[in-house]
Amino acid sequence: MRQPVDGWWPTVPLDSVGTAPVEVRTGDRAWVAFRPAPGAPVGVVEARCPHRLVRLAHGTVVDGTVQCPYHGWRFGPDGACTLVPSNGPDAAVPPRARLAAPWGVREADGVLWVAPVDPAAPGSPLPDLRATEETLTNLDASLEAGWHPLLLVDEVPDHGQVAAWLLGREYTVERAGDGFAVTPPVARSAVRFDVLWVAPAEPRVPLLECADDTDPLFAPGWLEPDRSASPAGVLAENFLDAAHFPFVHAGTFGAAEETYVEPFEVESDGDGLVSVQDQWFDNPEDPAVLQGIRPVRQRRRSTYVHRWPFQLLLRLEELDAGAVKTILFFLQPEALDSTRVYTKMLFHGIGGVAVPPPDVVAKEVAFEVAVLAEDLALQAAMTVRGLPLRMRDELHVRSDRSGVALRRVLARHRSPGAAPDPTDPTDPEA
Ligand code: FES
Ligand SMILES: [Fe+2]
Known part of the structure; x- marks a missing residue:
């Protein structure tokens, strides 16, 4: 049957719309419908959050608004954003933080009817062009000249071959003398962090370094490599x-975290970024707290490091207790809809012990497995096949400084010498 372009569309039975948001469609256009309160008229707004293009059907209804599952932005039934939690409860909402709403919504005959535009004056079909171009997918040609993890060294058998995917190609790997033979051939290969790295073309940026990884005072722990359908970017x-x-990690450590994000700086050399962020936190597990030697309120320093394309590190340093936890996070863009995720952890001084014993390491790793599972579950709500690189395709706020710097690095390596993105805010919107 031919679908009308404009006019009233029957979408879903009314009894399927309650105070949990549901996605409904008018042709190729997606909306999210919800009741702000039980029995209240249905509100229908654009299906994707303008911040990071997450599907709001994965969100929840809070105080009459639909709350995005990623960073908790809230939108009323008219589409207006009422809260950006990372900016603080009293901050003004960025003017562009608004969801489109359809021209009309009607509840009749047990059906939710939606008219995207005025049926009496059929206009343009409201094309949604955001993020349909200028995205960095896992198959982007620029990634050929980067270092990528291919396998854990332990995954390569002593005899025979093992297969691995990178940038849409299948590779086979086998041991050869002291090293590895990779087919089809790559420009460079290396072993670091117990990982076999390859660069299909001559790499433009050196492999990440991490002094904690070779420091005998640090105990290592690996998470099993995982996979996500989301792009590496x-x-x-x-x-x-x-x-x-606070939103994605409420089940592990997030409930105790502030929703407000303190201003922080990000430094980028064009090939990656570094951001050092100091926070106060409660440290009830510090033995010195239990002995009354130190207060429970302590300082923590988080140092984030990114090297192009997808090598990342987070060093969490308890400045008062002296404990350090370093998380190495490497992403392997296997195919358009598959990214392999490697997480290695390094621990020092946990529980007041310089080199933590295996049971402490195992506990920390198990906790991180739960944290990563929360992140990967959220990815199921993402709608993009690549990281949008054109700034106006999303909405950036102050707490997105690192995300904006990451996009600039990826865009620079994708189109070296290109004119700057005219939609790039010199600073994310407040
Ligand atoms: S609040 Fe929706 S993606 Fe950030
Ligand atoms: Fe997370």
Whole structure:
């Protein structure tokens, strides 16, 4: 049957719309419908959050608004954003933080009817062009000249071959003398952090270094490599982002985190970024707190490092207790819809012990597995096949400084010498 372009569209039975948001469609256009309160008239707004293009159907209804599952932005039934939690409760909302709403919504005959535009004056079909171009997918040609993880060294058998995917190609790997033979041939290969790295073309940026990795006072722990259907660029931003903690990580450590994100600086040399962020936190597990030697309120320093394309590190340093936890996070863009995720951790001084014993390491690793599972579950709500590189395709706020710097690095390596993005804010919107 031919679908009308404009006019009233029957979408879903009314009894399927309650105070949990549901996605409804008018042709190729997606909306999210919800009741702000039980029995209240249905509100229908654009289906994707303008911040990071997350599907709001994965969100929840809070105080009459639909709350995005990623960073908790809230939108009323008219589409207006009422809260950006990372900016603080009293901050003004960025003017562009608004969801489109359809021209009309009607509840009749047990059906939710939606008219995207005025049926009496059929106009343009409201094309949604955001993020349909200028995105960095896992198959982007620029990634050929980067270092990528291919396998854990331990995954390569003593005899025979093992297969691995990178940038849409299948490779086979086998041991050869002291090293590895990779087919088809790559420009460079190396072993670091117990990982076999390859660069299909001559790499433009050196492999990440981390002194903690070779320091005998640090105990290592590995998470099993995992996989996500999200593109590596989107996962990289997730790793650099702290504003999602209270919302995505409520089941692990997020409930105790502030939704407000203190201003922080990001330094970039064009090939990556570094951001040092100091916070206060409660440290009830510090033995010196239990002995009454130190107060429970302590300082923590988070140092985020990114090297192009997808090598990341977070060093969490308890400045008073002296404990250090370093998380190495590497992303392997296997195919358009597959990214392999490597997480190595390094621990020092946990519980007051210089080199933590295996049971402490195992406990920390198990906790990180739960944290990563929360991040990967959120990825199911993402709608993009690549990281949008054109700034106006999303909405950037102050807490997105690292995400903006990441996009600039990826864009620079994608189109070296290109004119700057005219939609790039010199500073993210407040
Ligand atoms: S609040 Fe929706 S993606 Fe950030
Ligand atoms: Fe996270």
